[in-house]
Amino acid sequence: MISLAGRDIMHAWGKFVFTGVGLGLLIGVTLTMAGVYRGMVDDAKVLLDNSGADLWVVQKDTLGPYAESSSIYDDTWRGIRGMPGVVRAANVTYLTMQVHHGERDVRAMVTGVTVGEAGTPGWPPYLVAGRQMTRGHYEAVADMATGFKPGDRIQIRRNQYTVVGLTRRMVSSSGDPMVFIPLKDAQEAQFLKDNDAIHQQRRRTGENPAFNRPGVPGVLDAVIASQATNPSVNAVLVQIDPNHDPAQIAESIRRWKRLTVYTRSQMEDILVGKLIATSSRQIGMFLVILAIVSAAIVAFIIYTLTLGKIREIAVLKLIGTKNRTIAGLIMQQAIALGLIGFVVGKIAATIWAPIFPKYVLLEPQDAVSGFLAVVVICILSSVIAIRAALKVDPAEAIGG
Amino acid sequence: MNGKGIRLEGLKKRYGSGDTAVDALKNVDMHVAPGEVVGLIGPSGSGKSTLLKCLGAVIEPTAGRMILGDEVIYENGWRVKDLRALRRDRIGFIFQAPYLIPFLDVTDNVALLPMLAGRPNGVARARALELLQALDVGHRAKAMPSQLSGGEQQRVAIARGLVNRPPVILADEPTAPLDSERALAVIRILNDMARKLETAIIVVTHDEKIIPTFKRIYHIRDGVTYEEAGEGRGLD
Numbered sequence: 001m002i003s004l005a006g007r008d009i010m011h012a013w014g015k016f017v018f019t020g021v022g023l024g025l026l027i028g029v030t031l032t033m034a035g036v037y038r039g040m041v042d043d044a045k046v047l048l049d050n051s052g053a054d055l056w057v058v059q060k061d062t063l064g065p066y067a068e069s070s071s072i073y074d075d076t077w078r079g080i081r082g083m084p085g086v087v088r089a090a091n092v093t094y095l096t097m098q099v100h101h102g103e104r105d106v107r108a109m110v111t112g113v114t115v116g117e118a119g120t121p122g123w124p125p126y127l128v129a130g131r132q133m134t135r136g137h138y139e140a141v142a143d144m145a146t147g148f149k150p151g152d153r154i155q156i157r158r159n160q161y162t163v164v165g166l167t168r169r170m171v172s173s174s175g176d177p178m179v180f181i182p183l184k185d186a187q188e189a190q191f192l193k194d195n196d197a198i199h200q201q202r203r204r205t206g207e208n209p210a211f212n213r214p215g216v217p218g219v220l221d222a223v224i225a226s227q228a229t230n231p232s233v234n235a236v237l238v239q240i241d242p243n244h245d246p247a248q249i250a251e252s253i254r255r256w257k258r259l260t261v262y263t264r265s266q267m268e269d270i271l272v273g274k275l276i277a278t279s280s281r282q283i284g285m286f287l288v289i290l291a292i293v294s295a296a297i298v299a300f301i302i303y304t305l306t307l308g309k310i311r312e313i314a315v316l317k318l319i320g321t322k323n324r325t326i327a328g329l330i331m332q333q334a335i336a337l338g339l340i341g342f343v344v345g346k347i348a349a350t351i352w353a354p355i356f357p358k359y360v361l362l363e364p365q366d367a368v369s370g371f372l373a374v375v376v377i378c379i380l381s382s383v384i385a386i387r388a389a390l391k392v393d394p395a396e397a398i399g400g
Numbered sequence: 401m402n403g404k405g406i407r408l409e410g411l412k413k414r415y416g417s418g419d420t421a422v423d424a425l426k427n428v429d430m431h432v433a434p435g436e437v438v439g440l441i442g443p444s445g446s447g448k449s450t451l452l453k454c455l456g457a458v459i460e461p462t463a464g465r466m467i468l469g470d471e472v473i474y475e476n477g478w479r480v481k482d483l484r485a486l487r488r489d490r491i492g493f494i495f496q497a498p499y500l501i502p503f504l505d506v507t508d509n510v511a512l513l514p515m516l517a518g519r520p521n522g523v524a525r526a527r528a529l530e531l532l533q534a535l536d537v538g539h540r541a542k543a544m545p546s547q548l549s550g551g552e553q554q555r556v557a558i559a560r561g562l563v564n565r566p567p568v569i570l571a572d573e574p575t576a577p578l579d580s581e582r583a584l585a586v587i588r589i590l591n592d593m594a595r596k597l598e599t600a601i602i603v604v605t606h607d608e609k610i611i612p613t614f615k616r617i618y619h620i621r622d623g624v625t626y627e628e629a630g631e632g633r634g635l636d
Contacts, residue, residue, distance in 0.1 A: 001515050001516070001521070002504075002508060002512075002515060002521065004501075004503075004504075007503045007504055007508070008503040010503070011502065011503035011544070012503070311499060312499070312501050312502065315495070315499045315501070316501070318456065318458065318487060318493055319487060319488060319493060319512075319513055319516070319560075320484045320485060320486075320487045320488020320489070320513070320516055320517075321484075321488075321516055322484065322516075325516070393458075394458050394487075395453050395456075395458040395459060397493070397495060397499060398449060398452055398453055398456065398458065398493075398495070398572055
């Protein structure tokens with residue numbers, strides 16, 4: 001028996017291909033939406049992977065440092081470093097802001113890291129150009145996505161930094177590229193006020209009789225000095241010995257340091273389950289709507305194609321074609337349309353994904369799920385057309 | 401080979417019931433022998449289409465008897481379980497318009513029926529080609545229906561009606577879209593094929609050009625058939 005669906009498609013291949021391309025672009029958008037979500041999750045995981053930490057020590061009862069603000073004293077790390085099983089502990093600050101480069105502004109997550117040796121928690125794990133920071137001030141390592149190049153001068157707050165190295169895939173959980181600068185500079189950047197504000201603050205402090213006591217001039221200087229420095233960091237990143245249990249060390253830090261500690265899996269839950277949960281629900285809604293729209297389009301197209309063949313279907317039924325054969329003709333066409341659409345959509349998504357400003361991760365299992373969903377949607381969408389075809393009276397071929 | 405052609409005895413068809421009932425066929429008696437081509441003529445609303453649909457096992461008569469060959473296929477209900485197979489294997493259809501399947505080439509349009517009946521593709525196509533050659537359209541075997549003239553399309557449609565060698569063929573206004581010359585050519589083909597294949601052919605027509613060609617004519621008026629001898633001219 002010949003394939004009626006195949007012959008019909010080959011006979012009107014232009015119509016099928018153009019319809020498939022239209023459907024494919026819609027499927028491409030759907031795959032891209034899934035890729036955007038995967039990209040967000042991957043960004044979150046990359047952020048955790050690249051931090052090089054096993055534990056995140058943050059302000060008590062906060063979800064910091066990524067999902068909530070967290071502030072702890074910058075000498076906390078010393079006590080943690082001395083605990084059994086801890087290999088390394090380093091301060092880190094995170095601040096999302098606009099970084100100026102010439103006439104251009106780049107939104108970036110400025111990360112303050114302890115200057116030391118490579119492998120220190122918080123450091124970019126690898127470079128693609130240049131070198132790591134070696135000075136305690138005014139050097140920066142930037143993610144390639146910032147568009148900076150080694151030797152570029154960038155401005156963060158009032159200070160100028162020289163980009164000495166480039167790294168890649170170092171992004172915040174919201175996809176902003178990272179710029180690493182020395183910790184002290186980052187602490188200053190978080191709290192640095194403009195000159196007018198500093199002047200106003202000094203004047204107010206000087207006019208306060210509690211700080212500016214007659215005969216005790218050292219108090220005012222001490223207070224002003226304390227206001228000009230920032231002893232806080234957002235978190236302490238901790239690397240532990242592989243032979244120790246991270247959960248046990250985390251429990252010790254919680255108990256003895258009275259701080260909140262998250263393990264890698266807990267931090268991943270926070271990032272994926274809380275920080276990007278709303279975005280993922282939003283994308284989920286888009287996926288549902290796009291699936292419904294795709295189904296409606298396939299159903300409409302197949303229904304229209306079937307209505308255009310009513311007379312032929314009546315003749316086929318009159319000459320003894322089984323309902324199963326006619327249903328198969330319609331369903332195979334719907335699936336063929338879906339296949340064309342899926343191939344076009346996959347190619348389109350692969351082509352345009354790198355152009356998106358945020359990372360779009362097209363996972364093979366999403367493509368497989370998408371393919372199965374397209375097949376199921378096409379089969380379901382053909383049901384209306386099949387019902388219409390099976391209702392065709394063979395007597396219509398005779399007329400009268 | 402095909403037994404006794406087709407015979408209808410007291411066939412009736414009523415649409416609806418009660419006060420709104422319409423008797424489309426009141427008493428139809430008809431017999432068409434194998435190898436015979438008869439005309440079925442009647443004005444609009446006379447019951448021609450209803451009779452054709454009953455003959456084609458598309459609608460069920462209300463009463464009477466239908467005998468195809470030696471087998472009673474209707475008597476107070478269908479006696480045949482698979483009407484689809486009956487239509488496919490034992491009744492051929494030729495329509496007013498050819499209604500060829502536009503996405504199949506000429507050969508496959510004809511070969512489709514034997515394929516549907518379970519014949520291997522090669523056998524079905526060989527049989528189709530044989531008929532197409534006999535109907536003088538063998539040279540268009542690979543053409544698509546849209547590439548054929550009206551006359552060629554109608555000959556392909558005739559080949560499709562004949563391909564399963566059914567004992568009866570129902571032709572519904574087969575010459576309506578054709579000019580006199582082509583219409584007569586079609587009737588000659590039908591007569592020729594009826595003789596060769598011992599098929600009973602019933603031609604429903606209004607076409608004045610071909611009415612004189614029938615040797616026997618059934619007139620149908622108000623659901624009742626009347627037999628009349630025809631002139632049988634123009635077939636030589």
